Amino acid sequence: MLRIHFTPADVLRTRILDQPHPMWELALSLHVLRGAAPWPQQRAWQRWARHRLRDAGLSRRMFLLSTLVPVKGNFPDFLTPAPVGFDEGIETILAARRDDLRQDLARTFPRGTAPAWVRSLADGDRAIVISLVTMLRDYFEAAVRPHWRQVQERVVEDRVLRTHQLTTGGVEQAFRSLPAPIRWTWPVLETVYPETRNLHLGGRGLTLIPSFFCFGHPMTFIDPELPPVLVYPARQTPQQRRAIDSHDVPESLVALLGRTRAQVLLALQTPCSTSELSQRLQTSLPSASQHTSVLRRAGLVTSTRLGKAVLHGLTPLGQQLLAHNSPSDITHEALAGF
Numbered sequence: 001m002l003r004i005h006f007t008p009a010d011v012l013r014t015r016i017l018d019q020p021h022p023m024w025e026l027a028l029s030l031h032v033l034r035g036a037a038p039w040p041q042q043r044a045w046q047r048w049a050r051h052r053l054r055d056a057g058l059s060r061r062m063f064l065l066s067t068l069v070p071v072k073g074n075f076p077d078f079l080t081p082a083p084v085g086f087d088e089g090i091e092t093i094l095a096a097r098r099d100d101l102r103q104d105l106a107r108t109f110p111r112g113t114a115p116a117w118v119r120s121l122a123d124g125d126r127a128i129v130i131s132l133v134t135m136l137r138d139y140f141e142a143a144v145r146p147h148w149r150q151v152q153e154r155v156v157e158d159r160v161l162r163t164h165q166l167t168t169g170g171v172e173q174a175f176r177s178l179p180a181p182i183r184w185t186w187p188v189l190e191t192v193y194p195e196t197r198n199l200h201l202g203g204r205g206l207t208l209i210p211s212f213f214c215f216g217h218p219m220t221f222i223d224p225e226l227p228p229v230l231v232y233p234a235r236q237t238p239q240q241r242r243a244i245d246s247h248d249v250p251e252s253l254v255a256l257l258g259r260t261r262a263q264v265l266l267a268l269q270t271p272c273s274t275s276e277l278s279q280r281l282q283t284s285l286p287s288a289s290q291h292t293s294v295l296r297r298a299g300l301v302t303s304t305r306l307g308k309a310v311l312h313g314l315t316p317l318g319q320q321l322l323a324h325n326s327p328s329d330i331t332h333e334a335l336a337g338f
Contacts, residue, residue, distance in 0.1 A: 002193035002220065004230065005200045006186070011171055013205025016162050019316065020148075020155045021209050022086040024231050026140050027079050028213035030069040033143070038215050041150070049143040056142045064135045067115060068108070073194070076104035077221045079136075086140060090133055098124035107222045149299065151212040152316045157302045158210035158234035160271045160313035178208075179233055182218060189230070192217045201228055210234035235304075264291045265322065268301060271313035 006014075033050065037043040053059050069075040078100060081092035105114065105122040114122070121128045144151075166174040175184035181192040189206075199220065209231040218232040260281070267280045278288040292312050295301035300318035304311045314322070 002191050002197045002199065002218070004189040004206065004220075004228070005198065006189065006206075007201065007203060009203040010201040010205050013203070014171075014208065015205070016159050016208045016210070017084070017155075018159060019084060020151050020212065021080070021084055021231075022140070022144070023080045023089040024209060024211055024219075025151055025213050026136065026144055027069050027075055028211055028219070028231070029144055030065055031071060032213050032215070034066065035071040036215075041154075042213070042215065045147055045150075052142055052146075053139070056138075058135075058138055058142055061135055062139070064117075064132055065139060067118065068132075074108050074222055076101075076108045077223050077226060078104045080221075082227060090136065093136070094129065094133055096129075098122075104222070149317070153299075153302055154212045154234045155210045156313070156315050157304050160302060160311060161235055161304050162208070162210075163313075164271055164311050179235065182230075182232060191230075199224055199228060204228055206230060208232065260287075261291050261295060264288070264295060265300060265314070265318060268292075268312055268314050268318070269322065271311055273309045273311055275309070277312060 029045075029049075032042050032046055037046045053062065068079065078093060078096050081089050083089050083092055101124060102122045105118060109118060117128055121132065162174055162177065165177045172184070172186075175189060178184070178189075183190050194217070204227065207227065207229045209229055210233075211231050212234055214231050214233045216233075218230050220228070220230055260283070263281060264277065267277060272280065274285060274288050274292065277292070278285050281288060292301050292303060295318070296303055300315055300321065302313050302315050304313075
């Protein structure tokens with residue numbers, strides 16, 4: 001079991017990451033690639049990625065990553081640095097100190113089991129570090145980035161759900177809603193884990209990281225001194241099981257030029273149910289449902305069923321669209337003649 005011990009200060013400092021963490025997704029995708037893939041979406045990705053890596057000529061170079069990230073067991077903490085952006089993560093790995101590399105790899109490989117190139121990596125061999133980073137980039141671009149929109153939608157839907165539970169039921173409900181095998185009994189959040197560990201937050205708080213590729217038990221850093229995180233499988237809904245295209249923005253985004261749909265997009269900056277949305281727009285339930293359906297097909301809105309209700313929120317693409325437009329311009333367009 002992994003037991004994470006909270007103080008009141010830790011509860012106040014706990015947050016949910018608002019976007020996928022590319023380095024965690026990369027590392028955990030390697031588990032899916034070579035092991036079990038329990039969800040239909042993951043199995044579809046697994047089949048595609050194996051062919052993709054073979055066709056791209058990367059299969060023979062995968063030993064670098066498969067050695068560091070086994071099908072089961074630990075992988076070194078330096079592969080999942082704190083920065084959220086992929087490029088920032090790569091730069092952090094390139095700048096890793098020799099002592100940190102040595103400690104991380106010593107925790108991962110029992111004495112005498114590391115191959116020669118891993119021992120060179122632990123000594124800070126620059127050529128090995130660059131080869132590893134090159135392989136990380138090549139693998140991410142070939143196997144992960146083409147499905148990034150799919151990853152984003154899963155993670156954003158999970159975050160919308162947790163945020164809704166936090167605002168309607170408080171921290172207690174948000175913690176209790178985390179997926180099995182996570183359990184919450186104040187002051188401990190616990191889950192099944194490959195080993196027995198106790199992580200005392202000590203006022204640092206916890207960052208919750210929903211993940212597309214995580215399955216089975218949640219993950220955390222090996223080093224208890226690192227900023228505490230808990231990576232867990234993002235919630236899967238029936239809608240999320242469908243195949244999601246990774247092509248550019250579809251033509252259906254033209255629908256957003258309509259006044260009412262622009263207003264829907266603005267309203268969903270704060271997630272809400274269909275009935276709440278209809279009240280905000282002062283329109284009928286069927287009309288609110290129709291507009292969210294169009295925006296969902298355009299990849300701008302995500303919808304999650306909560307019992308009899310459906311909770312709607314913005315996808316990263318929807319957030320980006322609003323960010324690239326002046327709020328005053330959008331509001332004027334949305335409200336003119338409404």
